[in-house]
Amino acid sequence: MELAYILSGGAPFMKRYMAGTTISTAGIPVLGAVDAATDLASIEPASATADVAIGSQVGLAIDTTGTVAATGVTSDADLFVTVIINPDAVYRAKMSGGTAADTVLATTSATAADATGATVTGATTLDNGAVWGYTGNNVGSFRRADDTAGSLSINFVNGILTTDTYIAVHGFPCGVELTSVECYDLTTDLTQVVAQTASVTNNNFAIVDMELRDSSQSGTTNSYVHLISNNHLFGSSSLA
Amino acid sequence: MPLYLPKGVKPSSKWTKRPKPAVQPVEHPGKKPGAVTGSWIHDLVALRKAIILCWRCQPKFDHKRARYYKDERFPHVIGRCDGCKEHMNHSTKLYIHESFLGGPGGQTKSGQVWTPL
Numbered sequence: 523m524e525l526a527y528i529l530s531g532g533a534p535f536m537k538r539y540m541a542g543t544t545i546s547t548a549g550i551p552v553l554g555a556v557d558a559a560t561d562l563a564s565i566e567p568a569s570a571t572a573d574v575a576i577g578s579q580v581g582l583a584i585d586t587t588g589t590v591a592a593t594g595v596t597s598d599a600d601l602f603v604t605v606i607i608n609p610d611a612v613y614r615a616k617m618s619g620g621t622a623a624d625t626v627l628a629t630t631s632a633t634a635a636d637a638t639g640a641t642v643t644g645a646t647t648l649d650n651g652a653v654w655g656y657t658g659n660n661v662g663s664f665r666r667a668d669d670t671a672g673s674l675s676i677n678f679v680n681g682i683l684t685t686d687t688y689i690a691v692h693g694f695p696c697g698v699e700l701t702s703v704e705c706y707d708l709t710t711d712l713t714q715v716v717a718q719t720a721s722v723t724n725n726n727f728a729i730v731d732m733e734l735r736d737s738s739q740s741g742t743t744n745s746y747v748h749l750i751s752n753n754h755l756f757g758s759s760s761l762a
Numbered sequence: 763m764p765l766y767l768p769k770g771v772k773p774s775s776k777w778t779k780r781p782k783p784a785v786q787p788v789e790h791p792g793k794k795p796g797a798v799t800g801s802w803i804h805d806l807v808a809l810r811k812a813i814i815l816c817w818r819c820q821p822k823f824d825h826k827r828a829r830y831y832k833d834e835r836f837p838h839v840i841g842r843c844d845g846c847k848e849h850m851n852h853s854t855k856l857y858i859h860e861s862f863l864g865g866p867g868g869q870t871k872s873g874q875v876w877t878p879l
């Protein structure tokens with residue numbers, strides 16, 4: 523995960539915070555440390571799947587710490603990690619096809635052609651998720667899937683052939699369910715998003731934009747989503 | 763028009779010294795008073811920490827020799843200079859250790875945040 527841009531157009535604001543637990547991977551979202559029993563200082567890595575506490579997201583860690591423990595620490599500087607703390611920072615996260623980082627995204631195809639371009643019959647799609655052409659007739663186009671598998675909210679301009687391949691993922695730019703904000707689980711190392719599993723149990727991020735790439739750009743391993751924090755610790759006080 | 767007075771002269775009993783800014787308790791204080799700046803930067807390099815330098819301190823840091831990349835994607839970052847400890851919101855650059863950079867072709871690997879510059 524990396525910083526994509528700042529919504530307000532400003533510059534990334536860096537703070538060096540003392541980590542409450544060991545942070546061994548750079549490029550992960552961090553939270554304010556909420557539990558004094560297990561978190562020894564300011565921040566901790568975000569959870570991969572759980573909903574964060576309201577107003578607890580702090581930003582994106584861009585380096586790592588040494589071992590953080592209650593005793594035995596020998597380097598003062600190694601306790602600290604640099605964090606981008608802008609509440610309106612948008613992060614660019616790679617879409618992974620599984621809980622392990624860099625899992626290739628699965629493609630899907632129609633079992634029957636549809637000249638109207640409205641249904642990818644037999645394809646695996648996710649409710650309110652994005653579907654885009656990977657090879658074939660609809661390369662370069664994307665649509666939002668609806669509740670029924672394979673059914674699109676708006677038809678593709680070109681007809682759907684059985685020889686086409688599509689990629690379907692969870693989430694859509696500005697996509698909001700009636701009862702929750704569509705969000706992603708993170709991979710186990712917290713650097714990417716689990717894109718092909720529906721997650722409605724956490725509202726940690728909102729989707730600002732997506733980079734949906736086709737086969738000419740290796741889209742199964744090279745597609746990204748732009749996320750913004752929904753529960754930023756400094757959001758209510760830093761934005762007018 | 764500022765009023766210049768000899769040091770130690772107080773115009774009236776109602777004048778007080780301007781208070782020093784409050785210490786920020788959670789942010790790392792940086793190099794300790796009296797420590798050599800270069801030594802502190804070398805400590806950060808050894809730990810592969812991200813380094814922020816203002817425009818005055820940038821020429822003194824040989825980032826290529828230290829195996830750091832200058833992040834050029836943003837004109838500047840906002841933060842406190844690791845050299846002179848001055849907080850600046852302009853003319854400040856971020857340096858990232860090369861181990862946190864992506865591989866050839868711009869593909870980021872797991873745990874690596876920045877694509878090659």
